[in-house]
Amino acid sequence: MAGLCNNALPETLKKVVQEAKLFVVGAGGIGCELLKNLALTGFRNIDVIDLDTIDVSNLNRQFLFQKKHVGLPKAQVARESVLRLCPSANIVSRHDSVFNPEYNMQFFKQFDLVLNALDNTAARNHVNRMCLAADVPLVESGSAGYLGQVTVIKKGLSECYECNPAPRRKTYPGCTIRNTPTELIHCIVWAKYLFNQLFGEEDADQDVSPDTQDPEARDPESGDGVNNAESSSLKHKPIIQRKSTREWAQDYDYDATMIFNKLFDSDINYLLSMDKLWKKRKPPVPLSWQQTNADNVESVAISDIQDVLSVKQNAELFSASVASLKKQLKGEGDGGMLVWDKDDTAAMHFTSAAASIRAKIFDIEQKSIFEVKSMAGNIIPAIATTNAVVAGIIVMQALCILRKKLDECRSVFVCKAANATKKLLVPCLLDPPKPGCYVCAEKPEITIKLDASKLSVIELRDKIMKSALGMLAPDVELLDGRATILISSEEEDNDEENLKKPLSEFGIRHGTRLRADDFLQNYDIIVNILHETGFPDDSIFEIVSKTDLALDKIASENKSANKAQNDVKNEDEDVEIVEEPDISCTVDRKRKHSSTTSNSTENNEGKRRKMSNGAEQIDVDCDVVVLD
Amino acid sequence: MTSDAISKEELDQYDRQIRLWGIDAQKRLRKANVLIIGLGGLGSEVVKNIVLTGVNSITLLDWRNVVQEDLNSQLLITPDCVDQNIAESSRNRAQELNPNVQICVDSDHVTRKDEKFFQQFDVICLTLSDEKLRLKMNTICRLKNIKFFSGDVFGFFGYFFTDLGNIYEYVVEVPAKKTDHEPEKAKVDKTVTVKRVTEFCTYADAMEEDWTKRSRKSLKNSSSVFFIIQIYDEFKRNFNRPPQDGDKDALLEIKRKVLSRNGMKESFLSDDFVDFCRSALSPVCAIVGGVLGQEMIKAISGKDQPHNNFFFYDGLKHLGVVDKISP
Numbered sequence: 027m028a029g030l031c032n033n034a035l036p037e038t039l040k041k042v043v044q045e046a047k048l049f050v051v052g053a054g055g056i057g058c059e060l061l062k063n064l065a066l067t068g069f070r071n072i073d074v075i076d077l078d079t080i081d082v083s084n085l086n087r088q089f090l091f092q093k094k095h096v097g098l099p100k101a102q103v104a105r106e107s108v109l110r111l112c113p114s115a116n117i118v119s120r121h122d123s124v125f126n127p128e129y130n131m132q133f134f135k136q137f138d139l140v141l142n143a144l145d146n147t148a149a150r151n152h153v154n155r156m157c158l159a160a161d162v163p164l165v166e167s168g169s170a171g172y173l174g175q176v177t178v179i180k181k182g183l184s185e186c187y188e189c190n191p192a193p194r195r196k197t198y199p200g201c202t203i204r205n206t207p208t209e210l211i212h213c214i215v216w217a218k219y220l221f222n223q224l225f226g227e228e229d230a231d232q233d234v235s236p237d238t239q240d241p242e243a244r245d246p247e248s249g250d251g252v253n254n255a256e257s258s259s260l261k262h263k264p265i266i267q268r269k270s271t272r273e274w275a276q277d278y279d280y281d282a283t284m285i286f287n288k289l290f291d292s293d294i295n296y297l298l299s300m301d302k303l304w305k306k307r308k309p310p311v312p313l314s315w316q317q318t319n320a321d322n323v324e325s326v327a328i329s330d331i332q333d334v335l336s337v338k339q340n341a342e343l344f345s346a347s348v349a350s351l352k353k354q355l356k357g358e359g360d361g362g363m364l365v366w367d368k369d370d371t372a373a374m375h376f377t378s379a380a381a382s383i384r385a386k387i388f389d390i391e392q393k394s395i396f397e398v399k400s401m402a403g404n405i406i407p408a409i410a411t412t413n414a415v416v417a418g419i420i421v422m423q424a425l426c427i428l429r430k431k432l433d434e435c436r437s438v439f440v441c442k443a444a445n446a447t448k449k450l451l452v453p454c455l456l457d458p459p460k461p462g463c464y465v466c467a468e469k470p471e472i473t474i475k476l477d478a479s480k481l482s483v484i485e486l487r488d489k490i491m492k493s494a495l496g497m498l499a500p501d502v503e504l505l506d507g508r509a510t511i512l513i514s515s516e517e518e519d520n521d522e523e524n525l526k527k528p529l530s531e532f533g534i535r536h537g538t539r540l541r542a543d544d545f546l547q548n549y550d551i552i553v554n555i556l557h558e559t560g561f562p563d564d565s566i567f568e569i570v571s572k573t574d575l576a577l578d579k580i581a582s583e584n585k586s587a588n589k590a591q592n593d594v595k596n597e598d599e600d601v602e603i604v605e606e607p608d609i610s611c612t613v614d615r616k617r618k619h620s621s622t623t624s625n626s627t628e629n630n631e632g633k634r635r636k637m638s639n640g641a642e643q644i645d646v647d648c649d650v651v652v653l654d
Numbered sequence: 655m656t657s658d659a660i661s662k663e664e665l666d667q668y669d670r671q672i673r674l675w676g677i678d679a680q681k682r683l684r685k686a687n688v689l690i691i692g693l694g695g696l697g698s699e700v701v702k703n704i705v706l707t708g709v710n711s712i713t714l715l716d717w718r719n720v721v722q723e724d725l726n727s728q729l730l731i732t733p734d735c736v737d738q739n740i741a742e743s744s745r746n747r748a749q750e751l752n753p754n755v756q757i758c759v760d761s762d763h764v765t766r767k768d769e770k771f772f773q774q775f776d777v778i779c780l781t782l783s784d785e786k787l788r789l790k791m792n793t794i795c796r797l798k799n800i801k802f803f804s805g806d807v808f809g810f811f812g813y814f815f816t817d818l819g820n821i822y823e824y825v826v827e828v829p830a831k832k833t834d835h836e837p838e839k840a841k842v843d844k845t846v847t848v849k850r851v852t853e854f855c856t857y858a859d860a861m862e863e864d865w866t867k868r869s870r871k872s873l874k875n876s877s878s879v880f881f882i883i884q885i886y887d888e889f890k891r892n893f894n895r896p897p898q899d900g901d902k903d904a905l906l907e908i909k910r911k912v913l914s915r916n917g918m919k920e921s922f923l924s925d926d927f928v929d930f931c932r933s934a935l936s937p938v939c940a941i942v943g944g945v946l947g948q949e950m951i952k953a954i955s956g957k958d959q960p961h962n963n964f965f966f967y968d969g970l971k972h973l974g975v976v977d978k979i980s981p
């Protein structure tokens with residue numbers, strides 16, 4: 027029997043490895059490599075969970091899968107594949123979401139170790155909380171291109187995943203998307219919104235028509251963008267005003283020429299009529315279908331998806347993809363809708379064509395379908411070798427934990443090139459938990475600025491408690507001495523009407539304290555409200571601090587003291603030497619440098635960036651991260 | 655595999671890596687012919703990494719039969735392969751990893767192969783070797799202009815060596831310099847490709863380095879795994895088998911000899927290593943095989959700066975070091 031006689035392991039580890047019970051979260055790029063390593067090393071009790079099914083683009087690295095497995099659940103195929111290697115292993119596969127309440131604290135407690143091989147922040151946050159609640163050590167990991175990272179999270183001993191909050195999603199102001207794009211990504215975001223407006227789930231926040239409320243378009247005298255625009259150019263009223271884009275398109279049975287002319291000719295003419303916008307900017311040039319010399323075609327032959335297409339080609343691609351998506355939509359039946367998917371050819375062609383034409387109109391450099399797909403799908407390149415290294419390091423940390431040598435565990439960075447002290451895989455001491463962390467602190471607390479007269483209860487629940495604070499089903503009560511319940515985790519206990527009311531109607535004002543609680547995560551937090559008005563752009567609230575800022579300062583001082591004793595210190599000496607102008611390496615050096623100064627914010631950001639880079643579903647800012 | 659254009663199917667399959675290293679590198683990869691000598695844990699990791707990228711052909715060369723211990727690190731075989739040739743046993747799984755790649759198997763002993771045999775390859779990766787074979791293969795590769803790698807894993811430790819020739823040319827992408835008159839929109843992700851050159855030395859030359867000439871700072875950043883290789887080599891020469899339980903004293907004796915031969919203090923390598931340097935540990939094979947595989951991909955595509963010339967992994971310190979060891 028394999029593993030029972032693994033002589034690579036010292037005597038003390040053989041039995042522990044064989045008996046340890048592990049939970050592997052994710053059977054993708056890192057997960058496949060990890061399961062293989064675990065089985066070969068001699069681990070015999072493994073639970074693996076993954077919600078995903080196998081896609082052809084996984085096959086260049088997720089080596090437990092083959093072409094014949096495309097469409098099948100990853101967890102199940104990975105299990106069967108590993109059992110061929112090691113028939114004596116006891117592997118349970120779960121084709122399921124780790125958010126499922128079935129995987130509660132009791133479930134997590136049965137494991138000696140949890141190993142994350144995830145690709146998104148939301149799931150990482152959740153598993154982090156479950157492991158803290160169950161007090162099970164967690165090995166966390168991520169990879170992006172040539173870069174990777176592994177770290178160990180142990181309650182009370184090291185930083186938790188959320189001690190350094192992730193940078194917020196990169197969002198673009200609505201008026202940049204709708205009125206004044208300056209980069210291709212703005213046009214791509216617009217094109218994805220357009221897809222949803224025409225074929226997908228309509229979202230009021232994803233309007234694609236000219237934004238008449240753009241503050242920049244306003245006449246300082248009248249202060250009203252609409253009047254200003256209309257008075258200066260009445261002849262360019264938008265074709266539709268009360269009708270949604272979807273209804274309008276349906277009325278014309280998705281006629282590609284009509285849609286093209288509305289989006290790229292009349293809407294642009296309307297934008298031009300908001301003349302304040304173009305005082306300091308280059309104005310867009312409207313483009314009608316007739317001007318493109320395009321024909322309405324059923325399909326377009328693209329010889330090379332790495333070519334930048336001409337206007338005529340893009341117009342034809344637009345027309346053909348609208349026709350194809352219209353057919354798909356009809357296939358969904360009445361009230362059906364499509365979901366945007368980067369791997370759906372028609373959806374991707376539509377997005378690329380619409381974005382490219384809009385880019386042309388605004389004189390923005392266009393790119394090939396291949397590159398637009400990277401940007402639209404937030405695709406992070408992924409290769410087998412980096413994942414193999416990361417998965418190897420995960421097991422080395424796991425063995426270290428099982429040897430009961432937690433002090434010898436390290437947070438390890440996988441770099442593209444060796445640093446000035448010759449390190450390619452860079453071990454760093456684990457940082458102690460942040461006293462002010464809003465997740466792993468003894469009594470978590472957070473302060474949030476919001477406009478209590480505008481922010482509704484449902485926004486508090488969905489945008490703050492769920493989205494920003496990562497809760498699944500929060501119960502929220504006022505700490506007003508009567509424990510007034512504001513939000514219940516049981517949907518039916520909430521009054522529909524009350525949910526829509528602003529917080530001020532429930533007596534929430536400057537200085538109010540709330541208690542929020544998530545039963546599944548066994549997570550409880552006090553929220554201090556600071557009432558404030560006038561938030562910029564589209565934001566409606568701001569997280570100010572995690573408890574006391576003074577505590578953060580102490581923490582960062584402790585940290586720099588710690589670092590001084592660590593081998594990381596050595597690297598600092600040579601930080602100025604940059605022998606190779608390598609982009610990723612520069613970022614790395616910056617991080618190293620800041621980690622030894624007491625600038626803890628920058629340090630954390632650097633670390634976090636690397637981690638969140640591993641997320642295939644994370645945001646457009648990934649490209650920006652590497653470049654800044 | 656004769657057409658130069660990359661098909662739609664290949665684009666779909668290799669999408670995520672083409673987005674990283676570009677279409678030109680992919681075109682070079684699909685023309686490459688690679689030889690892997692030694693199909694242990696490390697060899698099998700390299701085979702997996704190289705086959706997945708979509709090279710033209712890979713040849714698996716090993717005369718050994720599968721033993722129980724291989725099952726702890728070799729990912730291409732199954733328990734029912736015991737007592738059968740290990741290269742042959744790896745063929746099916748290797749082919750499953752990527753039907754586009756031609757898999758060849760050779761169960762001959764490497765010492766029975768002539769220069770003409772090696773000439774058909776662009777890259778050779780040697781594992782499970784002793785010093786004599788390393789020196790011999792390196793010489794052949796120099797002579798025939800073949801890119802040479804050799805590596806091994808001993809328990810929690812591993813390494814590989816690279817010789818890409820006296821003069822090795824490659825390209826790197828660097829951020830384009832911004833000019834003042836360029837419009838603002840052009841500021842994002844512009845890069846230019848520039849040519850670079852670097853020199854490699856042979857394994858024999860590397861062994862000539864005088865370690866007493868290293869500065870204190872350089873020594874502090876050097877890896878003691880370099881000496882574990884020599885200790886392991888010498889142990890196998892003396893006992894004709896890898897170390898086991900109870901070999902502690904013999905290993906420590908060899909350690910003293912090796913370190914003093916190199917003019918190094920004994921404290922440079924802690925005695926702890928003796929409990930952790932036996933047969934190949936799977937995660938260490940994955941780590942060393944991952945870095946090694948990527949270096950082979952770099953060497954084939956001629957893109958990005960190679961690690962010149964040793965990589966060492968120390969699983970007790972969780973440390974990976976790239977060091978240039980040369981006379």
Ligand SMILES: [Zn+2]
Nearest residue numbers: 186189463466
């Ligand atoms: Zn924390």
